[in-house]
Amino acid sequence: MIKLNQHIFFVKAVVLTGCFFICSCSNNYQEVQDLAKKRIPVDKAINVESYLSQDGIVKASLPHL
Numbered sequence: 918m919i920k921l922n923q924h925i926f927f928v929k930a931v932v933l934t935g936c937f938f939i940c941s942c943s944n945n946y947q948e949v950q951d952l953a954k955k956r957i958p959v960d961k962a963i964n965v966e967s968y969l970s971q972d973g974i975v976k977a978s979l980p981h982l
Contacts, residue, residue, distance in 0.1 A: 969977040 967979040968975055
């Protein structure tokens with residue numbers, strides 16, 4: 918049989934944990950919707966030089982403009 922002190926401690930722990938879960942749900946609905954929107958990622962490169970090769974031989978070099 919569980920001692921009374923252990924039972925009270927268990928109930929307090931459950932109530933405290935439940936309060937944490939209830940208080941943690943404070944997000945704005947619009948903020949959540951904004952996070953769920955699909956955005957197209959944008960890649961940006963600066964000073965890129967591209968090389969075209971075939972069979973290990975460089976055929977072309979495309980410098981950045």
